[in-house]
Amino acid sequence: MEFVIPFVLAGLAVLLAWVAPGLMARQKRFRRAPRAALVAWQAVSVGGILAALAAAPAALPLLLDGDDPIMQAELVVLALLVSTAVLARLLWAGHRVGTRLRRIRSDHRELVDIIATHDRDRVRILQHPTPTAYCIPGRQSRVVLSQGVLDALPEDQLDAVVAHEDAHLRSRHDLLLEFFTVVHEAVPRPLPSDAALFEVRLLVEALADRAAVRRSGELATARALLTLAGSRAPEAALGAGTTAPVRLRLLADGPPPTVLSATAYAWATLAFTLPLILLVLAWT
Amino acid sequence: MPHSTSAPRLGDLERVVMEHLWEAATAAGAGFGGATVREVHDRFSGEREIAYTTIMTVLDRLAKKDLVTRERDGRAWRYFPADTREALTAQTMRRTLDDMEVTDRRAALLHFLDGATSDELDDLKAALAEIESRAGSRRRP
Numbered sequence A: 001m002e003f004v005i006p007f008v009l010a011g012l013a014v015l016l017a018w019v020a021p022g023l024m025a026r027q028k029r030f031r032r033a034p035r036a037a038l039v040a041w042q043a044v045s046v047g048g049i050l051a052a053l054a055a056a057p058a059a060l061p062l063l064l065d066g067d068d069p070i071m072q073a074e075l076v077v078l079a080l081l082v083s084t085a086v087l088a089r090l091l092w093a094g095h096r097v098g099t100r101l102r103r104i105r106s107d108h109r110e111l112v113d114i115i116a117t118h119d120r121d122r123v124r125i126l127q128h129p130t131p132t133a134y135c136i137p138g139r140q141s142r143v144v145l146s147q148g149v150l151d152a153l154p155e156d157q158l159d160a161v162v163a164h165e166d167a168h169l170r171s172r173h174d175l176l177l178e179f180f181t182v183v184h185e186a187v188p189r190p191l192p193s194d195a196a197l198f199e200v201r202l203l204v205e206a207l208a209d210r211a212a213v214r215r216s217g218e219l220a221t222a223r224a225l226l227t228l229a230g231s232r233a234p235e236a237a238l239g240a241g242t243t244a245p246v247r248l249r250l251l252a253d254g255p256p257p258t259v260l261s262a263t264a265y266a267w268a269t270l271a272f273t274l275p276l277i278l279l280v281l282a283w284t
Numbered sequence B: 001m002p003h004s005t006s007a008p009r010l011g012d013l014e015r016v017v018m019e020h021l022w023e024a025a026t027a028a029g030a031g032f033g034g035a036t037v038r039e040v041h042d043r044f045s046g047e048r049e050i051a052y053t054t055i056m057t058v059l060d061r062l063a064k065k066d067l068v069t070r071e072r073d074g075r076a077w078r079y080f081p082a083d084t085r086e087a088l089t090a091q092t093m094r095r096t097l098d099d100m101e102v103t104d105r106r107a108a109l110l111h112f113l114d115g116a117t118s119d120e121l122d123d124l125k126a127a128l129a130e131i132e133s134r135a136g137s138r139r140r141p
């Protein structure tokens, strides 16, 4: 029975790294439970990594039955090499992505600090008529608003926008996005698919929208979304598809049925613990 | 003592020095002849204690960021704002909005919204109407 475990783990790694993200990106109803859905996405990514790391070591108890000590040592080294290669690929992607993002953020922050007017604390106002709002995450985070957004939105809607950005910064959504960008880059793909990354990004936005609803109400949040969506030129919104319609639809649909969150959490637990259980089984 | 100045303080000075250059350029009009480190230093002496070498560092950093250009004037440099504040702001706005289309850079800055196409706007309005009627009925039970 034990001899199948390494293959199951390898299969699980493939399943969690390639198959599951595609399937999950299609399960759009889980967007109504963004927090639980994001936990599930993380669990699947981490589970896939664990399975890939554990597959070779799980094969060792089977292969080490022989009497030849040199052969045994070689097998241990080989198994370690396979796991190390997986880990190295991840760390290398993490280093590349992290360096790149930190660079973009600090360059942009320094520029904005010079050209924008300083509002309270970490808020910067760009003197420009195009309505826009975004945040620069990191240790010295900023919320950047344009004069255009201040002019376009009444106070309660502006409050919703700032609450949304504050939620990104407070909950460190940047780390979540960074993690998924690293996984996206580390996992070799026959066809690079942005569907998973798009879905995660959307969930992060939906989560920040809820913070905005808590502070300013769903009406102000929804109106802010519509005002800002309408003010951007359509050609700027081509590309991968926009999140605005989905997010407003989510606001209109209201809070999710409990069963959705429960399903997402159950799936998360399974994806995360299965590789660990299999590894333990292989060694006992 | 440039070595003891921390990055946030330098950032703060970069803004102050840049603002000074913009003001000087605006005041002088088309004939703005730039400013030397000495002139910038003199401008701030009195109101805040900034070392001469710190001003040098700040202008050097601004030049590396392409926010100022410089011309040789004897043994000194004369510094000019590379562009007006308005032009830089417009350029920055355009770039950050363009960057939203680049997968790689989308994780760097988190935008409130990525825009909508004109088709999508109708869906958006329908969803808003739903929320509005719900809020309305809640107010008038």
Ligand SMILES: [Zn+2]
Pocket: A164, A165, A168, A204, A205, A208, B110, B111, B112, B113
């Ligand atoms: Zn956002």
